[in-house]
Amino acid sequence: MLDAEYARVLAAFSVEVSLLDDWLHSNALPLWFEVGYDRHAGGFFERVQLDGSPCEADNRRARVQPRQIYCFAAAGARNASIDWREVVQHGFLWFERVYRRDDMFFGSVASPTGIMVDESFDLYNQAFALFAFANLAVSVQDCKEIMEGKARALLHSLKAEYAHPEGGFHEGRPTKLPLCSNPHMHLFEACLAWERVALDPAPWTALADEIAELAMTRFIDGGSGALREFFDHDWTPFPGEKGRIVEPGHQFEWAWLLTRWGMARSNQPAIAAAEHLFELGVKHGVCTEREVAFMGLFDDFSISDPVARLWPQTEWLKAAALLAQVNHGEQRTNYLRQATRASAALRKFLATEIPGLWYDKLSADGTFVHEPAPASSFYHILCSIYEVRDTLKQLQ
Template sequence: MLDAEYSRALAAFSDEVSLLRDWLYGNALPLWFEVGYDRQAGGFFERVGLDGTPCLEDNRRARVHPRQIYCFAAAGARNVLVDWRELIQHGFSWFERVYRRDDAFFGSVASPSGEMIDESFDLYNQAFALFAFSQLALSVPEQKDAMEQKARVLLATLKAEYAHPEAGFEEGRPVKLPLCSNPHMHLFEACLAWETMAADPIPWAALADEIANLAMTRFIDQETGALREFFNRDWTPFPGDKGRIVEPGHQFEWAWLLARWGIARNVPKAIAVAERLFEIGVEHGVCDERQVAFMGLYDDFSISDPVARLWPQTEWLKASALLAQISRGEQRTYYLRQAVKAGAALRKFLATDIPGLWYDKLPLSGQFVNEPAPASSFYHILCSIYEVDDTLKLLQ
């Protein structure tokens, strides 16, 4: 017999998942499928205005394209979109043609017409290319071999050119500081995806292990359990306030990833680390008044940036859901309640006049900034909704 408190928490969680799922399938996917892709010049638009029209003049960051490819490929694999294959093939072709450099890496920014205007190397962009390759391999099985080959070439080149002498990767050549935990987080995500389906999972599993250990020994403060953003060349915290930055959204996101890795490797310590990251995010990174996760803390947990953005709400939601899956008793009830709070926080940002769009920033004033919806947020939103949807199916 189910405990009454757990039953109420599960029912509230189910209601929250239904609201989010209805918004995704009924509003967001149809809208972004219709207006989020440039059917004249090619490529995905950087932003869509709150009136539902794309921002035609925006330059286009490379990272937006693999994120949007992931969204439509993941949705297509769940049979919720018609003609998704054509869209992602057009989007992928544009991404490769416009951003791929001669050395196999991807540049950073292009014009709306598809001319590269910033070809600089960014580790973050390579991570998202690997992630898009993985979703295409999963969603379009006939392309799996080709995608795996592309991914392995990019990974090998990345290791050859940018491997850090201790662990992880450099930010640039010559050495560019600070080193950053964030691109490693997305490389970790790509590795966890590839290791489950690659014909040769060994390099992906090895890099996932390397990043997990780097996170647990260097990114995360051994005394407080908080994960920092910026580092010296030897992976010690970067000097000054920059080296003290702790982002609540990334506490949640790393919690989700390290819990996944800990489950896959049967490493209880990683799950304990994930639970502590989640605790920090909830206790120090959620505004009591606005009931949303905000952007920044320092390493003493004082606030560095009180503005709330959309994406940390999705990471709060994902981490809550996964930790609920692997918990029992009162702890599972707690994580389900956190998921409900995170879902409610996310839905504040989704309450636009035209359903299917979103606000990005909520300052201390409590009034959302009136600006176009960034396409880059869709990856966070869709991934979080699929995580809670899968969790609900498991728990029911």
């Protein structure tokens, strides 16, 4: 009976993977290759209108540039049928030229013409620079050594200038509060990426282990098992309402990362923590009426923000798919059910008039906000589709 049910669920999951994969390679990658990169001034556009034209006047956040570099580099590594090297190489040169500060960190915002308008340090932006370097090292083999040198130099500067004595990093100098789990999540992701490709993986392994320990002892609440967003100077929850914020999408995203780390280290407590984060995300963070993951909870699991954005659907999908790989029997079947459910939720956001674009926000009343598609979402979407492709290959 279980075998028959598993076969049925796996078949439904396979259909979802096929639909997403076709959307990505037939629609999204060609569209964003054509209109998502500014071939006149350089750099990636921040948003694309739902009619398929770029929002040329938008200022450009530093975090978007390495995210888009990742998307095309990762697609190239999987033999996507576009000239991905063009946008990857030109995009990287523009990112370095425009956002690199004199102290070798990256600033935050530039004008469309490539003039930095906000030079402030943001740990989040450094994390995505490291992530882009890793993916370039994989996809463009002749620049691997250069990318590793850049990544090692940036990591050295981060440790020298911003290391927190109790683990992780400060948000700025002088000490800026609150401390945040979110940029550490992306540093964790960058470390796991570098661990696979670096000629010397030791510093990346060490930092990944440090962040995993920080997540399991400080970010995750010892009582509820939920992961918080904001912290005081000593990594205790930040005072007031801000310190009570719990995001369903980040329960899923940390579940995915801790599962990856737990698999690499044969660390069952990490995988158990990931499974609990996933359960909390589904139980408290998925609206059963709209069938989507929404944005915010408080630490008592009451709703703080009912709007559903696209990116939590992708993290729900990624976590469910990877957890299906590390489980067996009825548990695997249940995670595949969740992955199928998450894929259906994601495809709601992808159902735009022009295939290859997406809606970013679904209101509490179940209507989509009609606004330009943010480029920053592409990183989430592409990563989740490649995760489910890999899972399907593992399970077939």
